[in-house]
Amino acid sequence: MILGTAPGLADAREAVFWTDRPGRPGPFPALTGRAEADLVVVGGGFTGLWAAIMAKEEYPGTDVLLLEASTIGFGGSGRNGGFISDSLTHGLSHGASRWPSELKTLVRLGRENLTEIVETLDRHEADVGLRLTGKTTVAVAPHQVGELRALERLHLEHGDDAVWLDAEEMRADVDSPTYLGGLRVRSTGGLVDPGLLVDALTRIAERLGVRLHERTPVTGMARAGAGLRVATGNGSVIAGQVLLATNAYPAPLRRLRHLVLPVWDYALMTEPLSPPQLASLGWRERQGLTDAGNQFHYYRLTSDDRILWGGYDAIYHRGGTVDDHEARRPASYALLARHFFETFPQLEGLGFSHRWGGAIDSTSRFTATFGTAFGGRVGYAVGYTGLGVAASRFGARVALDLLARRATESTALKMVRRSPAPFPPEPLRWPIVELTRRALVRADRREGRRGPWLRLLDAFGVGFNS
Template sequence: MASTVFERRRPAESVVAGALADARQGVYWIEDAPGDPYPRLTGDISCDLAVVGGGYSGLWTALLAARENPGARVVLLEGRRIGWAASGRNGGFCEASLTHGDENGRSRFPEEFDRLQELGMANLDEIEATIAELGLDAEFERNGAIDLATEPHQMEWLREAAADAGEEARFLDTAAIQAEVHSPTYLAGLLRTRDSALVHPAKLARALARACEAAGVEIFEHSPVEGIGDGTTLYTPQGVVRSQRTALATNVFPSLLKRNRLATVPVYDYVLMTEPLSAERLASIGWSGRQGLGDSANQFHYYRLTRDNRILFGGYDAIYHFGGRVRERYEDRPETFRRLASHFFTTFPQLEGLTFTHRWAGAIDTCSRFCAFFGTARGGKVAYAAGYTGLGVAATHFGARVMLDLLDGRSTERTELALVKSRPLPFPPEPAAAVGINLTRWSLDRADHREGRRNLFLRTLDAVGLGFDS
C-alpha cells in the first residue's frame, strides 16, 4: 500500500518535540477575545422568542429576530459562556457552501444544487455586509481559499473541480501554486476567489453578542436549559422561561428533542497554533494572498494565517468516543498533536525551529448527510437547526433564517428547499455507532493510501446515501 507525502517526508522527532515543548492546552481565539460576562438567569420570565445556545447559530437567530421585530422580547440562554464551544475554537473558515462542498451537494440535492450554490454565496455576501454595517470586530477577510493537491491523483480532481466551477475558480499548476504558497508537498491547487473568507472565531461570537445586546436581546450565561415542558416552557437550574416560540441551537450537545438524539454524533477535531512568524519566515513560504488552505485527502488538513501572522494548522484526525459523549478530557490527545506537528513541518520544512504556543480541540456536530438539517416540533412553536459537520461558520446564518421562517410559519424559498424539508438518516445506537464510525474513518484513511480508491464498505455507504467526500 502506498505511503502519503506525510509519511515519505517525516521531519525528525526532535523537530516535532521541540516545537510542541511549550505549547499549552488552551484555545488561542478565546484567550485573544476577552469579553465581559453576562448574568445568570434568576427567577422566572416570559418572552416572545427564546433561543437556546450562545454559539453562532443562536446568536444569528437572536440578532436577526430582534432586528426584524424591534418590539419583541428575545431571550438567549447559554449553558456556559458565549462562543466557548465550536463557535470559539474553529479554524475561522467562513465558507459559502451550504452542503459541505460541491460533491456532497451534487450527490444529495442534484435538482437544486445550483440554486443552493447561489443561496450560499448570497448568504456569505450578507454576512460580509452585516459585519460592515454593524462595525463588528471579527477580523473578516474575503481572501478566497486554495484547495491543494499533495498527491498526483488529486491533481485531476482539482482540474475537474475547476472546470465545474466556472469563473469563480482557477486551476493552479505546480509552478502557479508554488508562486502562491511555497511548500515542497504542493503539486497543484484550485484557487476559489469568492466563496471563502476568514474570521477570528471568538471575536465574531463576542461581536455578535454585543450586537444582540444593542438590539435589545437579553443574554444569560451559565444558564443551561435542562428540559422543555409543555409547549415551550424551558427549565434551567435558576428559573423557568415561558416563551411563545423557541429556537434550539444546541448543535453538538444532546438535543432537547428526543427525535434528534440519534441525528448527530460528536466528532473531535484538533488544532495547533504557532507563534507569530517573523518577516523572514513568512517570506520563505510566500502566502501574500493570505488565502485559507486545505488539502484534498479524505483526512485533510486546513490552515490559515491570523492577523499577527501565526499559522493555525488543524484537521486530519477526527475522533469519535464510544457513547457519543462530549467531555473536556477528550480535548488533550498527545498522539494527534504530535501527528499534526509532524505534518506541519512536512508541509513547511523551511519553518523548522518555529514553535507552537497553543493546542486545543473541539467537538463537531456530525450528521449522516454531512450538512445541516432543520425542522419544527411542538406544533411549530419550536424550531431547530443542527448537523453542520464542521462547516457552520457561515451556514449558521442561513440556518438562523430558516428557523425564523419556520417559527413564523412563512412559506419561503428557503423552507421549500429539499435541503430544509428532508432529514438525515439517524445513527444507530451503540455499539453499532462506534463500529460504523470508526470503520468509516479507517476506510477513508485506506483510500488516501490507495490513490483515492474507495473500498467496498465506502462504496456501499455511497450507494445508500451515507458516503463522505471531503
C-alpha cells in the same frame, strides 16, 4: 509520544487562541428563578446569536432570551479555523452529488447569505478580521490532481473565479515540497477571526435588547398551555417559541441526538513568524488552504503572522462524549505538529503557542438538518459539519421561518424538508463510525479508490464523498 517531546509543542498552552484575549463581552448572569419570553434561543454560538439578532431586527418588540450552558462562543463557534464559505452544501461537489436539481438555487442562496453577513457587519461597524480572499485546495497525492481538475470545471460552470495551478505555480504561490498542484478559488468566501465574530454578534444582540444568560444549561422542555416550559439548572422560562442551536452538544430534543454526531477536531497555533520565515513561504494573498484528502488539514495565517494548523484527526469518542477533557489528546497534537513540519520544513524550530480541541456537529449527509417539534413551537438547525461559520446564519434564518410557518424559497428546499439518515444508537454507533473512518483512511492510501463500505454509504446518500 509525550506531548513535550513532539516538535514545537513544549510551550503550547491548552487554550483556544481566538478567545484567549481580554476585553471580551460578558460575563452574563446565569438565569435563576422564573422568567418569560416570546422566543427562547438555546445555544450561544453562531446559530443562536444570528437567530436572536434576526428575530429582534425583524420584530424589535419581540422578547428574546438566549440561554448558553457554558460561555457564549464556547463550542465550535469559538474554536474553528475561521474559514468562512458561501457553500451551504459542504462544498460544491457535495452539493452536486446530493441535490443536483437544486444546486443553482443552493449556490445563489449561499452567496446571498454571505453578502448579507458582510452587510450586517458593515451596518454595525464590526471589525471581525473578515477578508474575502477565497481558498486554495492543494493536491498532496497524485490521484488528487484529477479530482481537483474536475472540481475546477464544476466551479467554472457556476461562475466562480477558479484556476488550476500546477506544482511549480502552486509552490510559487505557497511553498511546500508536498504540493503537486492546487485549485485556487477566489470567489467563494475567505477568512475571519471567529473570536472577534462571536464577540461582535454578542454585542449586536445585547444592543438590540436580547437577554443573554451564560452558565444556564437547559435540562428539558414541556408543554405549558399555549407555550413551552424550558427548564434550566436553577430556574425555568415560559416561552412562546424555542429555537434550538445546540450543534454538537446534547439537545433537549431526543430526535436530534440520533441525527447529530459529535466529532472532535484538533488544532495548533504557531508563534508569530519572523519576516524571513514568512518570506520563505510566499503566501502573498494570505488565503486559507486545505489539502484534498479524506483526512485533511486546514491552515491559514492570522493578522499577526501566526499559522493555524488543524484537522486530519476527526475522532468520535465512544458514547458521543463532549466533555472538555477530550480536548487533551496528546497523540493528535503530536501528529499535527509532525505533519506541519513535513509540509513546511523551512519553518523547523518554530514553536506552537496554543493547542485546543473541540466538537463538530456532523450529520450523516455532512450538511445541517432543520425541523420543528412540539406542534411547531420548537425549531432547530444543527449539523454544519465544520462549515458553519457562514451557513449558521442561513440555518438560523430557516429555523425562524419554520417557527413563523413562512413558506420561503429556503424552506421549500429538499435539504430543508428532508432529514438526513439517523446514526445508529450505541453500542452500534462507535464501531460503525470507526469502520467508516478506517475505510476513509484506506481510500486515501489506495489512490482515492473507495472500498465496498464507502460505496454502500454513497449509494444511501451518506456524506462521506465530500
